[in-house]
Amino acid sequence: MIRGERSNKPTDEDLIEQFQNGDLYAFDLIVKRYKNQLLNFVYRFIGNVEEAEDIVQETFLRVYRNRKAYQKVAKFSTWIYTIAGNLAKTELRKRKRRKFFSISDLGYDDKDYDIADEAFNPEKTVDSNIKEEIIHREIQALSPKFREVIVLRDVQQLSYEEISEIVSIPLGTVKSRVNRGRLKLQERLKRLLKS
Amino acid sequence: MDTCKRFKKLISDFIEGSLSKSDRFEFEKHLEHCEGCHSVLEREKRLIDGLHHLGHLNTSKDFDTVLRTRIRIESGIGRRRLNELVWTWPAKIPVYGMSLALLLIAFVMVFEQIKEQNKPVIPQPYVNTNWHGGNPDQNTFPKTYTETENVIYMIDPLDPQQLGDGSYNETEGTATFGIKSNFGDSLEDKRETSLQSIRQVVY
Numbered sequence: 001m002i003r004g005e006r007s008n009k010p011t012d013e014d015l016i017e018q019f020q021n022g023d024l025y026a027f028d029l030i031v032k033r034y035k036n037q038l039l040n041f042v043y044r045f046i047g048n049v050e051e052a053e054d055i056v057q058e059t060f061l062r063v064y065r066n067r068k069a070y071q072k073v074a075k076f077s078t079w080i081y082t083i084a085g086n087l088a089k090t091e092l093r094k095r096k097r098r099k100f101f102s103i104s105d106l107g108y109d110d111k112d113y114d115i116a117d118e119a120f121n122p123e124k125t126v127d128s129n130i131k132e133e134i135i136h137r138e139i140q141a142l143s144p145k146f147r148e149v150i151v152l153r154d155v156q157q158l159s160y161e162e163i164s165e166i167v168s169i170p171l172g173t174v175k176s177r178v179n180r181g182r183l184k185l186q187e188r189l190k191r192l193l194k195s
Numbered sequence: 196m197d198t199c200k201r202f203k204k205l206i207s208d209f210i211e212g213s214l215s216k217s218d219r220f221e222f223e224k225h226l227e228h229c230e231g232c233h234s235v236l237e238r239e240k241r242l243i244d245g246l247h248h249l250g251h252l253n254t255s256k257d258f259d260t261v262l263r264t265r266i267r268i269e270s271g272i273g274r275r276r277l278n279e280l281v282w283t284w285p286a287k288i289p290v291y292g293m294s295l296a297l298l299l300i301a302f303v304m305v306f307e308q309i310k311e312q313n314k315p316v317i318p319q320p321y322v323n324t325n326w327h328g329g330n331p332d333q334n335t336f337p338k339t340y341t342e343t344e345n346v347i348y349m350i351d352p353l354d355p356q357q358l359g360d361g362s363y364n365e366t367e368g369t370a371t372f373g374i375k376s377n378f379g380d381s382l383e384d385k386r387e388t389s390l391q392s393i394r395q396v397v398y
Contacts, residue, residue, distance in 0.1 A: 031259065035258060036251070036252070036253050039252055039253070040251060040252050049252065053254060053255060053258065056254065057258070057261060057265065061266065064269075128250075129250075131245070132250050135245055135246070150246070154246035154247060155246050155249055179204065179205075182206075182243070183235075183239075186238045186239055186242045189242060190238065193237075194238075
């Protein structure tokens, strides 16, 4: 559990321990807690929502298979984000090998995904969708090493310490990458960010 | 100019409030008159805000069903693999049995060979063909007797001269050796005794 959960609820670490002891309901709760967080992380990282969902599925399968490998010394959120991040990076490497990357793959497709937007205002929605798409594309244009930390820090809003563990780089490097990534991104989005 | 560069390097810390007091004070003063840095700061704040508020996707409606199915299939495959292993065992017994037998035979052969190599070497007996029986003076000893040697003294059991008591002196290294027989034995008895003695005179 990263944030927003009340303390009387079992922690992620409690749930994975219960799951390690054979409680499948605990696994269901883990999936419920993390599926959307991970989908957004992976989607913003690799840019394709269907592939992102496949990766999130695979992430949970790996958690299921390797539940005994998790040890309480690390935070569960860090562990599961590391798995998802590594799978996303593998996907990016595969893409690079295939040299098969089209800008049309980006964005939402015809699959039935829910977009959590409460106050529906058509004009505002169109405007914000365009802005979002531009921001999303510019995130994709960053190199993966900047993209990953920007998504984890500014989209997922994880702490620098958590990002350092997930990406396995020193804290100072995370901070410097986030700073440089933001500057690169704001440079690309200069026009959009004027207003 | 240097302050502008430094500011860009530390802009995230400035926004997130993790700068030292002195740096913060320095940048605040700088921002009062540097239009460029001020714009960068404003854009950075808008960017972070925009990233925070990017549309939040939810997984597709069939996500849980697909995941459960995949887990069930995987668990099923796991069980099937176990079943295959259990049920195919009887069919594999002859193969495993044969392999085991061959392995045992090879092991025994190697063991025997090692045992054979480690066997103590027994010196071959030395045959003295110049033994003349009863009279020790007539006997010749082409070789000095030692305890480690086996010596066979050949005699002619049909020659009564060679049938007599003998002795040998180990300390001197010379032997006067005859075939033991009891006094008063018949010639046949002496022959038999000497044949037995010949068989026994192997040290």
